[in-house]
Amino acid sequence: xxxxxxxxxxxxxxxxxxxxxxxxxxxxxxxxxxxxxxxxxxxxxxxxxxxxxxxxxxxxxxxxxxxxxxxxxxxxxxxxxxxxxxxxxxxxxxxxxxxxxxxxxxxxxxxxxxxxxxxxxxxxxxxxxxxxxxxxxxxxxxxxxxxxxxxxxxxxxxxxxxxxxxxxxxxxxxxxxxxxxxxxxxxxxxxxxxxxxxxxxxxxxxxxxxxxxxxxxxxxxxxxxxxxxxxxxxxxxxxxxxxxxxxxxxxxxxxxxxxxxxxxxxxxxxxxxxxxxxxxxxxxxxxxxxxxxxxxxxxxxxxxxxxxxxxxxxxxxxxxxxxxxxxxxxxxxxxxxxxxxxxxxxxxxxxxxxxxxxxxxxxxxxxxxxxxxxxxxxxxxxxxxxxxxxxxxxxxxxxxxxxxxxxxxxxxxxxxxxxxxxxxxxxxxxxxxxxxxxxxxxxxxxxxxxxxxxxxxxxxxxxxxxxxxxxxxxxxxxxxxxxxxxxxxxxxxxxxxxxxxxxxxxxxxxxxxxxxxxxxxxxxxxxxxxxxxxxxxxxxxxxxxxxxxxxx
Amino acid sequence: xxxxxxxxxxxxxxxxxxxxxxxxxxxxxxxxxxxxxxxxxxxxxxxxxxxxxxxxxxxxxxxxxxxxxxxxxxxxxxxxxxxxxxxxxxxxxxxxxxx
Numbered sequence: 278x279x280x281x282x283x284x285x286x287x288x289x290x291x292x293x294x295x296x297x298x299x300x301x302x303x304x305x306x307x308x309x310x311x312x313x314x315x316x317x318x319x320x321x322x323x324x325x326x327x328x329x330x331x332x333x334x335x336x337x338x339x340x341x342x343x344x345x346x347x348x349x350x351x352x353x354x355x356x357x358x359x360x361x362x363x364x365x366x367x368x369x370x371x372x373x374x375x376x377x378x379x380x381x382x383x384x385x386x387x388x389x390x391x392x393x394x395x396x397x398x399x400x401x402x403x404x405x406x407x408x409x410x411x412x413x414x415x416x417x418x419x420x421x422x423x424x425x426x427x428x429x430x431x432x433x434x435x436x437x438x439x440x441x442x443x444x445x446x447x448x449x450x451x452x453x454x455x456x457x458x459x460x461x462x463x464x465x466x467x468x469x470x471x472x473x474x475x476x477x478x479x480x481x482x483x484x485x486x487x488x489x490x491x492x493x494x495x496x497x498x499x500x501x502x503x504x505x506x507x508x509x510x511x512x513x514x515x516x517x518x519x520x521x522x523x524x525x526x527x528x529x530x531x532x533x534x535x536x537x538x539x540x541x542x543x544x545x546x547x548x549x550x551x552x553x554x555x556x557x558x559x560x561x562x563x564x565x566x567x568x569x570x571x572x573x574x575x576x577x578x579x580x581x582x583x584x585x586x587x588x589x590x591x592x593x594x595x596x597x598x599x600x601x602x603x604x605x606x607x608x609x610x611x612x613x614x615x616x617x618x619x620x621x622x623x624x625x626x627x628x629x630x631x632x633x634x635x636x637x638x639x640x641x642x643x644x645x646x647x648x649x650x651x652x653x654x655x656x657x658x659x660x661x662x663x664x665x666x667x668x669x670x671x672x673x674x675x676x677x678x679x680x681x682x683x684x685x686x687x688x689x690x691x692x693x694x695x696x697x698x699x700x701x702x703x704x705x706x707x708x709x710x711x712x713x714x715x716x717x718x719x720x721x722x723x724x725x726x727x728x729x730x731x732x733x734x735x736x737x738x739x740x741x742x743x744x745x746x747x748x749x750x751x752x753x754x755x756x757x758x759x760x761x762x763x764x765x766x767x768x769x770x771x772x773x774x775x776x777x778x779x780x781x782x783x784x785x786x787x788x789x790x791x792x793x794x795x796x797x798x799x800x801x802x803x804x805x806x807x808x809x810x811x812x813x814x815x816x817x818x819x820x821x822x823x824x825x826x827x828x829x
Numbered sequence: 830x831x832x833x834x835x836x837x838x839x840x841x842x843x844x845x846x847x848x849x850x851x852x853x854x855x856x857x858x859x860x861x862x863x864x865x866x867x868x869x870x871x872x873x874x875x876x877x878x879x880x881x882x883x884x885x886x887x888x889x890x891x892x893x894x895x896x897x898x899x900x901x902x903x904x905x906x907x908x909x910x911x912x913x914x915x916x917x918x919x920x921x922x923x924x925x926x927x928x
Contacts, residue, residue, distance in 0.1 A: 506866035517877035
């Protein structure tokens with residue numbers, strides 16, 4: 278393209294008549310974007326609450342705003358789905374930036390419900406003993422004070438709490454809502470950052486074991502920023518390949534069905550290196566977010582160091598959002614390239630399933646164990662992604678919904694088992710828990726059985742759906758590997774159950790804190806969803822089936 | 830000048846940044862290397878924007894700058910809090926949790 282032609286892009290001849298009138302105002306479909314807009318609006322209200330509401334009332338104000346926002350957002354998603362925006366009226370909104378279709382609405386509903394349950398665990402204030410007459414939650418009194426310093430003691434004594442966690446959670450949720458619905462690469466990247474940045478901060482805010490928490494945040498931040506730099510370079514290369522950031526246009530260029538080919542596009546279209554390296558880098562960033570081997574190294578450290586409510590929220594909601602975005606990238610943008618990405622994803626799925634399950638056996642910390650289990654689960658979900666059939670999409674949607682509630686519930690149980698130093702996460706301390714607190718141990722056993730995929734739990738239904746979709750999609754060997762690694766994983770889940778119920782309690786063992794209705798509701802919701810999706814999953818499977826079609 | 834040369838330059842900068850992340854010990858330096866990678870992405874986007882003659886790439890470059898600024902705010906907050914409690918910003922010293 279000549280220099281003058283390029284120049285004419287941002288300058289205009291003086292004689293041109295009324296250039297202002299040529300700019301069309303963008304058309305924004307506020308109704309169809311309402312779930313995200315409600316959450317973003319509430320997050321901004323939350324920031325204002327921090328600025329203007331007296332310290333004593335902030336916790337209640339923030340909790341109220343957050344609960345209302347998440348419930349209203351979920352109601353908006355249900356209303357949109359009931360109006361048919363998930364099926365017949367599915368379409369692209371906001372000038373091509375966001376897709377409102379079945380998978381997007383299903384995942385947004387899942388994220389909002391999971392975040393609501395996660396929010397309950399954030400707001401729990403009865404587990405730690407009262408400090409100077411003030412109820413405290415799991416977050417640092419003042420994040421800026423050095424651990425163990427006088428300023429920290431003063432902050433605890435004054436009864437400070439980090440109520441900023443609520444707006445941070447809402448901002449992260451807003452990013453997660455956009456992430457699986459993004460329909461161009463710019464929106465995709467911004468959503469990725471909007472969901473990541475609050476999570477980095479939340480990881481650093483633990484009240485107990487603050488050094489570990491800060492270390493987890495630094496590791497998560499540096500590796501996360503590294504991964505998003507790769508993603509951005511991938512975006513740049515794909516943009517260079519296709520000359521556009523819109524998913525639909527890139528898909529057309531990849532398929533070779535694009536209509537107007539100018540010389541510059543003809544030049545870059547012929548360069549497969551741009552396409553392949555760009556794809557690899559974007560997928561790499563997404564695999565980092567879902568914690569797939571070999572991009573999983575951050576997962577155990579961050580899950581262990583972060584405050585447990587944050588770990589539960591992060592493990593559930595981030596995975597849902599990132600798998601949603603991965604599905605859309607692979608199924609909408611790059612279906613023409615599936616013979617290239619499928620073998621790679623095969624390999625990633627196999628090492629993720631086996632790696633997660635095998636390394637989990639050697640773990641002695643319950644949070645690390647759950648982290649490795651989440652890696653193995655990422656592998657199972659990848660098996661559904663590889664299917665490249667409509668069943669593959671709906672089985673992944675169902676698995677994500679089932680998995681997120683089990684995860685939040687399991688981490689909520691971890692917050693209950695405590696000793697003098699906070700949560701007792703070492704496995705040896707869990708010995709004999711079933712004799713001392715049968716109910717808590719039984720609930721945790723239900724979650725572990727769901728992770729293991731035992732029939733009558735949601736884990737079994739999800740695994741069955743994913744593996745049968747993979748088998749139909751021609752990935753039978755993958756199913757064999759999946760079943761083997763499920764068996765390996767079952768070993769360490771059962772080992773924890775045996776440890777809880779069939780070994781003697783230790784004399785100086787941990788106590789089980791009596792939670793407020795908030796955590797009780799979170800755990801109860803986890804158990805109910807686990808059992809309902811395990812015993813009577815048909816309605817939800819149908820829902821996921823209806824939701825399994827992407828708009829392009 | 831042929832815009833492809835800028836792509837080579839950007840790829841070189843990106844590689845330098847990635848290498849720096851992998852071999853440097855100081856968290857601040859690692860973070861600066863990540864910023865270098867982001868700026869290499871910006872250069873790539875702007876060069877492709879020039880080649881294709883549309884403005885999408887330049888728009889993304891602006892967004893990337895905003896994202897990078899937000900990342901600096903969050904990242905420095907986390908790194909400074911780690912430094913104040915340990916008196917070290919070395920990523921090797923942060924090893925409370927191991928396999």
